[in-house]
Amino acid sequence: MxxxxxxxxxxxxxxxxxxxxxxxxxxxxxxxxxxxxxxxxxxxxxxxxxxxxxxxxxxxxxxxxxxxxxxxxxxxxxxxxxxxxxxxxxxxxxxxxxxxxxxxxxxxxxxxxxxxxxxxxxxxxxxxxxxxxxxxxxxxxRPALPGLPNEELGITSNEIFNLEKLPESILIVGGGYIASEFACILHGLGVKVTQYYRGAQILRGFDDEARGHISADMIRRGIDVQCGATVIEMERDGDRIRTKTATGEEAHFDQVMFATGRxxxxxxxxxxxxxxxxxxxxxxxxxxxxxxxxxxxxxxxxxxxxxxxxxxxxxxxxxxxxxxxKGNPTAPDHELVPSAVFTRPEFGTIGLTEEQAREQGPIEVYETSFRPMHRAFIDRQDRIMMKLLVCADTRKVLGCHIVADQAGEMIQLIGIAVKMGATKEDFDRVVAVHPTMAEELVTMKTPTRTA
Missing domain, CATH: 3.50.50.60 (FAD/NAD(P)-binding domain)
Structure with a gap:
């Protein structure tokens, strides 16, 4: 044919x-x-x-x-x-x-x-x-909407870039990386941001400790993150949108953005x-x-x-x-893919979460949290977090999680080592670049905890 x-x-x-x-x-x-x-x-x-x-x-x-x-x-x-x-x-x-x-x-x-x-x-x-x-x-x-009455009053990530003006206040519905990223972006642009998520903590599927660190920092910066909150009603009220949650809480916003999956x-x-x-x-x-x-x-x-x-x-x-x-049967490799979440602070991750690693066998957790030099110098309260998950038997690094400025840049480079099967001792043999935040990844010598 x-x-x-x-x-x-x-x-x-x-x-x-x-x-x-x-x-x-x-x-x-x-x-x-x-x-x-x-x-x-x-x-x-x-x-x-x-x-x-x-x-x-x-x-x-x-x-x-x-x-x-x-x-x-x-x-x-x-x-x-x-x-x-x-x-x-x-x-x-x-x-x-x-x-x-x-x-x-x-x-x-x-x-x-x-x-x-x-x-x-x-x-x-x-x-x-x-x-x-x-x-x-x-x-x-494409963005998926939750099936809420009058949801057409809101916008999604498709429309956020085309707004004629920034709202003074916005409700972001969702707790994934898109919702959390735009909560941080819009807050940084001067918008009063409220984020509702029906679950117990934002960024489901990522390392629990990293999720908590990011959420706490977002709240400290002034983002109103409310977990366990589900919108059940929304309607136009003049120039604003009135919302009501399952617990009966009512609020008014200039704009509502849905980031409830794709x-x-x-x-x-x-x-x-x-x-x-x-x-x-x-x-x-x-x-x-x-x-x-x-x-x-x-x-x-x-x-x-x-x-x-x-x-x-x-x-x-x-x-x-x-x-x-090309006659060369090739299956795409979906294992150990590094990724970044561009919240503030930024999050870079590769491999297993601590929760996943614990299920696979005995592990050692190497972790540090501190105020980086450039922030501590001007008395900012930002803290970064770095975590390595190590298999107790093979010594391979099973996962790496970084919450810090430029975490995405760091995880791209660390991803090479983790993908190659680097052990904790391989990390230890690398001389630190000082003074940098990333040097902590090769200077953590003693496990914080074992499991």
Missing amino acids: SFDYDLFVIGGGSGGVRAARVAAAEGVRVGLAEEYRMGGTCVIRGCVPKKLMVFASNYGEAADDAADYGWDTRPGHFDWLKFRKRLDAELERLEGVYRRLLDGSGVTVHDARATLKDAHTVSLSTGEEITAKHILIATGG APNTEGLGLEEIGVELGRKGEIVVDEYSQTAVPSIYAIGDVTDRLQLTPVAIREAMAFVETVF
Whole structure:
């Protein structure tokens, strides 16, 4: 059978674009459809604009620090519209980069929504039908709403970057990394922030001690973090939004933001109709090589709900090309993936939490908490935390957790050692770089506790 393309990719995010480019470089005839903007969640409404907002939110406190260090500074005001104009321009530039990369690779781009007609046929919103030997679904995910009456009064992480002005007050509903990051970002930009989370502690799934450290610091800085709080009602009240919790507490906010999880973008694609299996949350079920129940169809990235991280989607894309077009079956490696949470303080983590490590056998916990030099000098109360979890038998470092400024940068480097199987003694043999915060990682000689 003759096909229009050897590969057709649905989704122009980081994973889809990488797969298309790398496959095209192998001489594969590639088409790609994207219904919105090239770059996907990460570039357009996720990692990139969020990190730029993190940078912006840190300057207010940095100005106060500078004054205490002896600089003659003047109180300033954050100009949201000036920042947004520059942000929009940067995202437009990055989208252009993605398009040029595809064009330069020989990938044919279709600016249209694509759905599946059968195992080898894609229907575009333009009315065109396209056939392909292989189809790769890389449609990512979207913010999930809690199903609350009048929830349309609120916004999600999709809309936060497009506000015409910053609210004076905001309620953020959720306790995951997106909710907690934006609580810190908006607080840093001068917004009065309240965060409701239905659970006992924010950042579920991460190391318990690190979660507690971050939550306590957020509260100390002035963020009203309320755990065990669930919104059951919300309605417009003049220019504000009135909310009511399950315990009867009422409050008014200028804006409400939902960060209550993400859902895979599989709705309306025609997947189940042609035999592609979906999971409980609507995610595409794939095998270790990212292949679905329909042999010609593969899926990568957040739409599979394996590890929802951009670099992981890119790795899955590379493994897909190796498997399908290079004759080298390659399963993406989802073990020991470092990650960062851009709260204030920042959180970097790799490997097992202390709770997980305890379940696997005897461990040693090496831990330190202290006020870093640059903060103690101006009498700031910020404390950092560093923790290594070590297998008592093999001496391998099973996990590392850092709560500190630039923790994301540190965990990327430490991740190399942990991925290589470094032992505690390997860490001990490294000479410290002094004076730095990171030197503590190689100077903790005595276990804080064993389990």
